[in-house]
Amino acid sequence: xxxxxxxxxxxxRDWRNGVPAPFxxxxxxxxxxxxxLTHRFRIWEEEGRIVAFVFYENPMSDIYFSLRPGYxxxxxxxxxxxxxxxxxxDGKQKLVLFEGQKAVMDAAGKAGYVRGGGYxxxxxxxxxxxxYSLPEGFHFVEPGEAExxxxxxxCWKGFDHEQEExxxxxxxxxxxxxxxxxHATPLYPVAIANEQxxxxxxxxxxxxxxxxxxxxxxxxxxxxxxxxGLASAALSELYRRxxxxxxxxxxxxxxxxxxxxxxxxxxxxxxWERDFGMQxxxx
Numbered sequence: 001x002x003x004x005x006x007x008x009x010x011x012x013r014d015w016r017n018g019v020p021a022p023f024x025x026x027x028x029x030x031x032x033x034x035x036x037l038t039h040r041f042r043i044w045e046e047e048g049r050i051v052a053f054v055f056y057e058n059p060m061s062d063i064y065f066s067l068r069p070g071y072x073x074x075x076x077x078x079x080x081x082x083x084x085x086x087x088x089x090d091g092k093q094k095l096v097l098f099e100g101q102k103a104v105m106d107a108a109g110k111a112g113y114v115r116g117g118g119y120x121x122x123x124x125x126x127x128x129x130x131x132y133s134l135p136e137g138f139h140f141v142e143p144g145e146a147e148x149x150x151x152x153x154x155c156w157k158g159f160d161h162e163q164e165e166x167x168x169x170x171x172x173x174x175x176x177x178x179x180x181x182x183h184a185t186p187l188y189p190v191a192i193a194n195e196q197x198x199x200x201x202x203x204x205x206x207x208x209x210x211x212x213x214x215x216x217x218x219x220x221x222x223x224x225x226x227x228x229g230l231a232s233a234a235l236s237e238l239y240r241r242x243x244x245x246x247x248x249x250x251x252x253x254x255x256x257x258x259x260x261x262x263x264x265x266x267x268x269x270x271x272w273e274r275d276f277g278m279q280x281x282x283x
Contacts (some may be wrong), residue, residue, distance in 0.1 A: 001182070002050055003024070003050065004021045004024075004025065004182075004183065005050075005064065006049075006050035006051075006053060006068070007019065007020060007021040007023075007024070007031060007053075007066060008020075008021050008208065008210045009068070010024060010067070010068050010069070010102040011208075011210075011211045011213070012100070013123065014099065014100055014156075014251060014266055014267055014268070015098040015100070015267050015272070016098060016099070016100025016101060017067060017068065017069060017100075017101075017152070018053070018064065018065060018066025018067060018098070018101075018181040019064060019066065019098075019210075020208060020211065020213055020215055020251075021183070021208060022183070022206035022213075022215040022217065023057075023207055023215075023226065023233065024050060024055065024057070025055050025181055025182070025184075025206070026178065026181075026206060026217055027058065027181055028181075029177050029178045029184075030174060030177075030178060031173075031174040031177075031281065032058055033057070033058055034058065034060055035051065035085050036060075036061075036247060037056070037060060038055075039244060040056075040085055040086055040087070041053070041054065041055040042054045042055075042078075042081055042085075042159065042194065043143070044071075044074055044077075046071075050068070051067070051068040051071045051074065052064075052065075052066065052067050052068065052071060052074045052078055053065070053066040053067075054078050054081060054082055056086060056087060057096075058271075060084075060087035060089070061087050061088050061092065061093050061094055062094050062096050063082045063086050063093060063094065063095050064096050065078055065079075065082075065095070065097065065101065065104050066275070067101070067103070067104065072103035074105040075103035075104045075205070076107040076110065076111075076121060078104065078107070079095070079104065079107040079108050079110075079111050079113075080111065082095065083276070084275070088276060091275055091276045091277045092273060092274070092275050092277065093117075093273070093274055094126070094271050094272065094273050094275070095108050095113055095271070095273075095274075096269065096270075096271060096273040097270050097272060098267060098268060098269060099234070099267075099268030099270065099273075100268075105270070105272070107198065108272045109272075111138050111274070112274050113272035113273060113274040114272065114273055114274065115270060115271070115272050116271045116272070116273050117223060117270075117271050118209070118268065118269045118270040118271055119254040119269050120254065120265040120266070120267065120268050120269070121251070121252065121253060121254050121265075121266065121267035121268075122252040122253065122254070122258035122259055122263030122265055122266065123249050123250065123251055123252060123253075123256075123263060123264060123266035124235070124250045124252060124262060124263045124264070125248070125249055125250060125264065126214075126239065126242075126243050126247055126248050126249055126250070127198060129239075129250075130235060130236045130239040130260065130262060131236050131239075132229060132232035132235070132236040132261065133233060133236075134192070134230075134232050134233040134237075135229055135233070137194065137195055137197075137228065138192050138193065138194055138200065138230065138233075139192070139193055139269040140190060140191070140192060140193075140237055141190075141191040141192070141193055141199070143187055143188065143241065144186065144187045146186075146189060146191040146199075146202075147199075148172040148175045148176045148179065148256075149170070149172040149175075150172065150191070150193075150198070150199040151172070151175045151189075151191060151199060151202055152168065152171065152172040152175045152218065153168045153172075154198075154199035154201070154202045154222060155202060155218065156168040156220050157222045157223065158201070158202065158220025158221055158223075159218075159220050159266055160223065163223070170275050178204075183208075184192070184206065185205060185206055187206040188207050188238070188241055188242065189202065189203060189204045189205045190202070190203045190205070190234045190237045190238055190241070192234055194225070199222075200221065200222045200225040200230060200235050201220070201221045201222070201225065201230040201231060201233075202218070202219070202220055202234070203216060203219045203231070203234040203237075203238055204216065204217050204218050204219070205233060205238055205241075205242065206242060207242065207245065207247070209245065209246060212246055212247055212248040212249070213248075213249065213250075213251070214239075214242040214246065214247040214249065214251070215237060215250075215251050216235070216238060216249035216250050216251050217251070218250065219231060219234070219235070219253070231257070232261050235250070235252075235261065238250060251267075254269075
């Protein structure tokens with residue numbers, strides 16, 4: 001809870017101080033997150049107040065940094081800790097830094113990390129309208145009434161697991177776990193169903209009122225229903241649900257789809273890599 005409070009306090013729309021609070025909570029509540037080494041996450045405090053935090057997401061060798069403004073002198077210590085103690089894969093480690101995290105970038109370069117690729121994540125500004133209509137033959141599931149099993153099946157198919165791993169096995173515990181985490185907001189996600197009441201598109205929502213942030217995660221459409229405008233309609237419905245609550249912006253992703261419907265480049269992801277050699281690959 002203290003880490004969440006810290007992330008809320010340092011949040012900026014472009015993530016210049018680190019990721020928003022739902023980013024980590026969503027990961028920790030998901031089955032794809034390997035929590036084996038979360039005890040290596042590290043917190044820095046001053047007089048009982050968190051000022052810095054280092055953690056991994058997925059894969060474990062991707063390391064993230066959150067830093068309170070005014071404490072940039074900790075950047076070198078944070079990067080050094082990551083190199084010494086945070087997980088690596090085949091001796092390699094990647095620091096995931098955002099444009100604006102200049103102190104951490106400088107420390108990473110000094111420590112031997114090399115900047116590689118990256119991308120720009122889009123964000124929708126609620127100062128403008130988002131209003132794509134729902135295609136005929138589909139309907140929104142009533143807010144708060146979406147069924148965990150149908151969401152799980154939709155996500156299984158929507159993220160192409162059915163094509164790669166076979167039919168959904170009926171396990172909906174991952175969705176139930178996400179829906180019951182301390183700051184989940186299960187009243188606001190959007191599920192779209194067809195005439196047979198099958199869920200064919202799903203857009204998750206982690207409402208973070210302290211930051212006026214509509215954190216959208218995940219978004220998927222079942223393959224046979226793609227190209228019909230369902231995702232655009234789902235995001236439009238999220239806009240209609242969240243703006244009256246005080247949301248000023250909504251996260252999207254790096255796919256060009258978002259920009260086509262009005263999301264704008266905002267969050268610059270950058271990747272910094274270092275090869276420590278095989279002797280440290282088991283860390």
